[in-house]
Amino acid sequence: MPSADASLGDQVAAGLPAPTRIAGRLDDESRRWMDELGGTGPPRDEALGRLHDLLLRVARAEVARRRGRHPITGPELDDLAHQAADDALVAIVAKLSGFRGESRFTTWAYKFAVLEVSSKLGRHFWQRPTASIDVADWERLPDRFGVTPDDHAQRLELIGAVRRVVSEQLTPHQRQVFVALVVDDVPLDALVISMGSSRNAIYKTMFDARRKLRAALVANGYLGASATKGATGGLSMEEQG
Amino acid sequence: MSGWAELDEFLSTDPRDVGCDEALRLLHVYVDLVVDDKSKVEAARRYAGIAAHLRACGPCREDFEGLLRAVATRGNETDPDERP
Numbered sequence: 001m002p003s004a005d006a007s008l009g010d011q012v013a014a015g016l017p018a019p020t021r022i023a024g025r026l027d028d029e030s031r032r033w034m035d036e037l038g039g040t041g042p043p044r045d046e047a048l049g050r051l052h053d054l055l056l057r058v059a060r061a062e063v064a065r066r067r068g069r070h071p072i073t074g075p076e077l078d079d080l081a082h083q084a085a086d087d088a089l090v091a092i093v094a095k096l097s098g099f100r101g102e103s104r105f106t107t108w109a110y111k112f113a114v115l116e117v118s119s120k121l122g123r124h125f126w127q128r129p130t131a132s133i134d135v136a137d138w139e140r141l142p143d144r145f146g147v148t149p150d151d152h153a154q155r156l157e158l159i160g161a162v163r164r165v166v167s168e169q170l171t172p173h174q175r176q177v178f179v180a181l182v183v184d185d186v187p188l189d190a191l192v193i194s195m196g197s198s199r200n201a202i203y204k205t206m207f208d209a210r211r212k213l214r215a216a217l218v219a220n221g222y223l224g225a226s227a228t229k230g231a232t233g234g235l236s237m238e239e240q241g
Numbered sequence: 242m243s244g245w246a247e248l249d250e251f252l253s254t255d256p257r258d259v260g261c262d263e264a265l266r267l268l269h270v271y272v273d274l275v276v277d278d279k280s281k282v283e284a285a286r287r288y289a290g291i292a293a294h295l296r297a298c299g300p301c302r303e304d305f306e307g308l309l310r311a312v313a314t315r316g317n318e319t320d321p322d323e324r325p
Contacts, residue, residue, distance in 0.1 A: 058311040065307060103269040107276075110311040111269045114304050145251065146243030154244050162248070188300045200261040203298055207254055214252035223249045236290060237258045 030105035037096055048089065051109065055092075056085040058113040063121070070121045080120050088112035122189025138163055141183055165216040174209040177202060207237045255297065259290035264301050267291060272308045 026034065036047035059081040063072070072080060091112050099108055141162060142155040149155075166175055177195075180186040181202075192199050217223045264271075271291050274284035285292040295302045 054315070057315075061311065061314065062307045065310060066303070102267075103273040104312075106315070107273050107308070107312050108269045111265075111272075111304075111308055114307040114311060115265065117307070118300065118304055142244070145245075145247040148243075151244075158244060158248065188298075198262075199265075199300060203261045207258065207260075210252045211254050214249070214254075217248075217252070222245060223252075236256050237254075237260045 026101045027104060030101060033105040033109075034096070034099065037093070048093075051092070052085060052089050054106070055088045055109065055113045056081060058110050059084040059088070059117055062114055062117045066117070066121065070124060072121070072124055080124070081117070084113055084116035084120055088116045091116075118189055122187060122193050125187055125190035126194065138183055140185070144182060144185070161217060161220065161222050162213070165213050165220070169212045169216045170209055174205055174212070177205045178209050178213075181206060204237055255293040257290045257293040258297060259294050261294070261298060261301055264291045264294040264298070265304065268301075268305060268308060272305065272312055275309060276312055 033047065033051070036043055037051070038044075039047075060078065062084075063070075063077050063081050088109070089112075092109050099105065102108075138159050142151075142158050143149075145158065147154050147158060166178055170178060177191065180191050181188060186194075188199060188202055191197075192202055195202070214223060218225050267288065268291075271284050271288050274287065275281050278284065281292075295305050
């Protein structure tokens with residue numbers, strides 16, 4: 001699961017602007033949560049119970065919101081929400097001292113539940129009997145980019161051009177990631193699990209692959225030359241090596 | 242938009258994109274800014290690299306939308322399929 005804590009020092013070091021809220025100036029509700037969770041005895045236990053209830057509601061709402069994008073239903077879905085809430089609570093307690101007040105406490109806490117749901121749904125993808133990589137059904141690629149089934153000429157041209165530059169321009173690792181995500185339609189979080197990698201590392205691999213492929217398709221006359229969007233600033237993917 | 246144009250959009254990269262780790266590290270801060278300013282102008286101005294990342298990364302955008310919904314409803318949203 002991605003790390004959910006952040007410090008002002010880390011943000012400055014990362015070239016990102018410091019959040020609006022200043023450490024130590026918590027809103028009243030956030031202050032109450034911190035006082036109660038940082039205390040002892042029955043008030044702390046009661047606060048932990050309330051926080052778990054909130055996290056469970058968030059996790060249940062999140063798995064329901066993602067319905068249709070995962071195959072899990074019924075009791076298994078509620079079990080996943082419970083696991084997400086439980087693990088989120090453990091992580092929050094462990095990282096409580098890392099909360100700097102850059103956001104409302106509840107926003108910070110809900111993030112743990114949402115990220116736990118993401119991570120657990122990624123693991124469940126591989127439990128599907130049809131889940132597989134290395135299938136590489138290139139015939140499906142045009143559907144991914146909205147080419148209709150009856151446009152045979154464009155389908156063949158697009159498959160041929162992309163397949164060629166994928167083969168010629170990408171490293172074996174980039175090719176494996178591209179084919180899994182784009183051709184086989186494996187969810188990124190599921191690929192993270194199967195490759196024992198991280199979401200950021202897989203995204204960075206795809207980021208570099210996208211740039212290479214676009215440059216090759218431009219050079220071959222398939223795409224126009226306007227290369228990238230926006231201007232530089234902050235610690236970008238390009239600077240992350 | 243379809244075919245080459247959609248492929249072009251998919252392959253285009255934004256040099257401001259900060260990646261998943263940085264975006265998720267500050268997602269709670271970004272979401273609070275969006276909640277406080279629904280136009281998202283302030284969030285996108287202060288965190289252009291996160292805004293760029295959320296446009297390009299489906300999983301992180303999913304997490305952003307989930308967290309935004311959780312904050313807006315405080316987790317009280319009823320599953321539409323379970324409404325009477």
